[in-house]
Amino acid sequence: MKRNSNVVGAVCLLVLLVVGAGCSNQALLIQPVSAKRTLKEHIIQKPKGTVRDKVAVIDVDGILVNHAKSGLLGRSDNPVSLFMEKLAKASADRAVKAVVLRINSPGGTIGATDAMHHALTQFKQETGKPVIAIMLDLGASGGYYLACGADGIVAQPSCVTGSIGVILQTMSFKGTLDKIGIKAEAIKSGELKAMGSPLKDMEETERDVLHSIIMSQYNIFLDVVAKARPGIPEDKLRSLADGRVYTAGQALDAGLIDQIGYPENAIAWAKREAGLSRCQVVIYHRPVDYKPNSYATAMSPIEPGALVNVGLPHWLTASG
Structure with missing residues (x-):
């Protein structure tokens, strides 16, 4: 009985789609698709x-x-x-x-x-x-x-x-957590292991380390542009590459x-x-x-068996 109701439901959905398409300037095209x-x-x-x-x-x-x-x-x-x-x-x-x-x-x-x-x-x-x-x-x-x-x-x-540039966006929830009485504490192997954590304010040493990484990647970007546009002088290119x-x-x-x-x-x-x-x-x-x-x-191809994909935050779905 349950199987019959599922079939009826599927047929009704198909009819609604066809009728809906007929009431607008859209067309419903059903055709075989290569696997x-x-x-x-x-x-x-x-x-x-x-x-x-x-x-x-x-x-x-x-x-x-x-x-x-x-x-x-x-x-x-x-x-x-x-x-x-x-x-x-x-x-x-x-x-x-x-x-x-x-x-x-x-x-x-x-x-x-x-x-x-x-x-x-x-x-x-x-x-x-x-x-x-x-x-x-x-x-x-x-x-x-x-x-x-x-x-x-x-x-x-x-x-x-x-x-032209590189950005690393960080944020801190520490002030909000303090207001509601929540204190976060990290057990870490090194002083910089929690670098960039949103549960605490960023320290100057951490900021310096992250900034050095960003500047290293920025220089890679700048080198790519310089090789592609050799007619631009270096000083002019740096002024153009301010983001x-x-x-x-x-x-x-x-x-x-x-x-x-x-x-x-x-x-x-x-x-x-x-x-x-x-x-x-x-x-x-x-x-x-x-x-x-x-x-x-390009259209996003539909995965077999998936009708609607409601994405979850990465931290709810990550396995490692």
Whole structure:
């Protein structure tokens, strides 16, 4: 009896979805989806006639972290892993003569960003294929760091970029805990083991240690930008790299980008660098995704068996 009620409930839900779709300008499309999760190639531009050569568009969206992202309907790919997978596909395809890196990111962790930048520079060295970056709405902080690995940088007129720097945000709940009569005490192996703990005020020694780490990572970032933009004098670069963001026009004037344009401009530049007059433009995606043009972004794939994923704080789910 319980099984029958479940079936009835499922049928009712499906009917409601279909009726709801019919009452709006939305359509409910039910179709079989491949269970294979390997990347597929989708053609977004193709000239008439037979053309073998390709320019591959590789998209980098959202916050750059080295773990899978959780969403309402499931978990999406690890950005670092997905980026490397796309680079590997473009590297293995001899018909791919150039790559356009389409970036729409506010940045991320220094580790994830640096790993992606390293993979990009290795790709260029091993394949010799030119890479042109196009930054859409955002190409800030780690997004700009990654763009510096390309042979040229284009930014849309409305793009916000820059934010060259590193930040570590801390906070202290000690004052609040004191007011409600809670005292935290840490049993530690060394004086700095509880460094950065929100349960106590930060001491000057701890602040100095953390600041030295931040400055070390900042200098790595600065070195990446300096190598990518050799025309900017060191003193000017340091003044530009104070963490502020720039419009596309300001970034162009400062020498942080090469031109203002759109994805089609980046594609045209990549074609010139590769010596192509006619070619296909392709983009990589999972089988569940659809890519209609060079502005399309990846959807978060739905995990089998998961309808709604309500994320819990890391400290409630971490196992180690």
